[in-house]
Amino acid sequence: MLTIKIKPDKGMVDQAGNYPVFLYAYFNGQRFKHSTGEKCSQKQWDKERELASNIVYH
8 A cells, every 4th residue: 555645854954944845655665755845844834734834835
């Protein structure tokens, strides 16, 4: 079964306090991690919906 999650990587905070957002795909016990190219602050991240709110996209 394929499972996809989108979440910030809190171990990679930048000087402005923003986290890069990654797409994680899990399949047959393997994990694939891909950067979305977007960043958000912890305050902007909605864990339940796996979305960032009030974010300005580049």
